[in-house]
Amino acid sequence: MFCIEQKKQALLDEIYTRRSVRQYTDRPVKRDLLVEIINAGTWAPSGLNNQPWRFVIIQEGEVRLALAKLTQSQKTIESASACIAVFIDKEAMYHEMKDFLAMGACIQNMILAAHVLGLGAVWLGEILKNTDKVNSLLELPETLLLTAVVAVGYPFGQKRTSSRRDVSEILLKEY
Numbered sequence: 001m002f003c004i005e006q007k008k009q010a011l012l013d014e015i016y017t018r019r020s021v022r023q024y025t026d027r028p029v030k031r032d033l034l035v036e037i038i039n040a041g042t043w044a045p046s047g048l049n050n051q052p053w054r055f056v057i058i059q060e061g062e063v064r065l066a067l068a069k070l071t072q073s074q075k076t077i078e079s080a081s082a083c084i085a086v087f088i089d090k091e092a093m094y095h096e097m098k099d100f101l102a103m104g105a106c107i108q109n110m111i112l113a114a115h116v117l118g119l120g121a122v123w124l125g126e127i128l129k130n131t132d133k134v135n136s137l138l139e140l141p142e143t144l145l146l147t148a149v150v151a152v153g154y155p156f157g158q159k160r161t162s163s164r165r166d167v168s169e170i171l172l173k174e175y
């Protein structure tokens with residue numbers, strides 16, 4: 001049994017050790033795991049609990065390779081076993097800022113869940129320059145707006161570094 005202190009530390013460890021993964025092995029990711037990642041995304045908070053997120057799983061080679069061509073992160077998508085395209089349903093929105101913040105929380109949950117499940121993932125945003133082309137490729141109506149593509153796979157290699165500013169640099173004031 002985990003005591004409360006261990007549980008807290010376990011969650012913080014997952015937050016601190018997650019890294020963006022852009023290179024993957026050939027090992028396929030089971031659909032159950034992709035659904036688990038999506039489910040974790042849906043447990044993000046949203047204003048009025050309106051849950052504006054919608055998802056498309058892309059595993060099939062031809063579609064994934066066509067998706068890859070729409071971003072500078074082409075190699076990442078080509079290497080990934082799967083991608084999850086994350087859309088906001090414009091018809092479900094009630095407040096632009098709050099709805100997009102909820103989408104960010106959803107996507108963060110997804111990449112963190114992938115990490116906890118032993119997978120690697122990366123949040124891809126550069127592809128948003130081609131939102132219309134993504135909708136055409138996936139045969140989706142314009143009421144769905146792409147917010148990110150999450151590439152998922154088993155990480156290739158070990159060492160991944162990242163950095164953050166120290167809290168003392170970004171904490172503006174304390175009253």
Ligand SMILES: Cc1cc2nc3c(=O)[nH]c(=O)nc-3n(C[C@H](O)[C@H](O)[C@H](O)COP(=O)(O)O)c2cc1C
Nearest residue numbers: 018019020022073122123124125126127161162163
């Ligand atoms: C809104 C957003 C867009 C991003 N777009 C891309 C992208 O298009 N390609 C990519 O390789 N990484 C992308 N990333 C990942 C960031 O580069 C990465 O999170 C950042 O460099 C910190 O690294 P870390 O996640 O390993 O800590 C994006 C992240 C966010 C939040």
